Amino acid sequence: MNFFLVLLILAVVIIFLSIVVVNQGTVAVITVFGKYQRIMTPGLNFKIPFVEFIFKRISIQNRSVELEFQAITTDQANVNFKAMLVFAVLNQEEESIKNVAFKFMDEKSLMQALIRTIEGSIRSFVATKRQAEILSLRSEIVHHVKDQIDNLLETWGYHLIDLQLNDIAFDEAIMRSMAQVVASSNLKAAAENEGQALLITKTKSAEAEGNAIKISAEAEKTAAQLRGQGVALFREEVAKGMAESAKVMNEANLDASLILFSMWTEAVKHFAEQGKGNVIFLDGSTEGMEKTMKQLMAVQQLKDIGPKSK
Known part of the structure; x- marks a missing residue:
């Protein structure tokens, strides 16, 4: 009776040790005496107790890591970068899983190599550019990094999903x-x-x-x-008026100088009425009047000569 009880307990232990549950989003790498054997996919799996061992459980979900580092431009300006890296296992094929499981000693070594590779790629690109160009080259930097490290990451069993440059800043003085x-x-x-x-x-x-x-x-x-x-x-x-007046005077046998005398007196009267208090100096002497009359008569004679000459 005790023998059967021992066998039952042993069978339960063996079954228990044979059952392996792999969570969704992960795969399990199985080795036999330290050598790769196979891959367990998510769900209920079985292994040979004391022969097959779970070497590593590998997450196939997307992973992210933040980077913060400094680069120097060709004109010796310090550029401070803050970036976020998103990466994942390349695929669930056997070769990719084997690379992920055995390329690096541990997770720390993988992250160190990944981060330093990204930083080195960005630094090499920035070193060929001038300070004034950097802020306008975000997308070019990302494309450069992907072109440089995609093949390398595939040999590790990973691929780069996204690289976001969240902040690009220069030193305070710059x-x-x-x-x-x-x-x-x-x-x-x-x-x-x-x-x-x-x-x-x-x-x-x-x-x-x-x-x-x-x-x-x-x-x-x-x-x-x-x-x-x-x-x-x-x-x-x-x-015309003077001519008419002179003509009438001559026909009446009167001296035409009366017309000039009348015009002279009218002018003096007009000056007195319209002067508005202004002082106007006139030569009121007989000689002055005679001189003025002669001038007016000379004008009249010139007027009369004009039509005769025609």
Whole structure:
């Protein structure tokens, strides 16, 4: 009876040791006396007790790690990077799982190699670029890293899913100088815009002023012409009136100088009435009047000679 009990207990232990449960998202690598044997997939599996052993359980889920490091540009500027790396096992094929299981001694060694490889790839790219170019090359840096390490990661059994450069920053002194450059560029652009606006304003103002002067000159020219025409017509009418008056006086056997005397007295009267308190000096002597009359008569004679010459 005791023998059967021992056999039963031994059978239960063997069955217990034979059952292997592999969780979803992982695979188990089985070895026989230290040599690779096979892979267990998720679910219920069985192994030979005391012969087959679980060497390692490998997660096939996506994994992420944060990176923080520094690189130097070709013009000796320090660039600080903060990045996030997303990677996973290449696939569930046997060769890929074997690489993941046996390429590295432990998880720490894998992560150290992976991180240093990513950092080295980014540093080699940044070393060929100038400080001013770096901020605009995020996507180019990511593509460069993927091109450089994809084949290497495949030999390890992994592949790079994504690399995000969350932050690219320069040293504080460089950031201040870059800010000053941007500020000075903005000030320069603002000054140029203000200068252009002032130039346009001045140009428009000068054009408006020139047009106003031109219009005023044209108006003054027209007014002067009209004034000249008015004076000429006035003089012509005065001459005609004097001629008619002189003709009538001659027909009546009267001295035509009476007309001049009448005009003289009318002029003096007009000056007195319209002077508005202004002082007007006239030569009121007989000689002055006679001199004025002679001048007027000379004008009349010139007027009379004109039609005769025609």
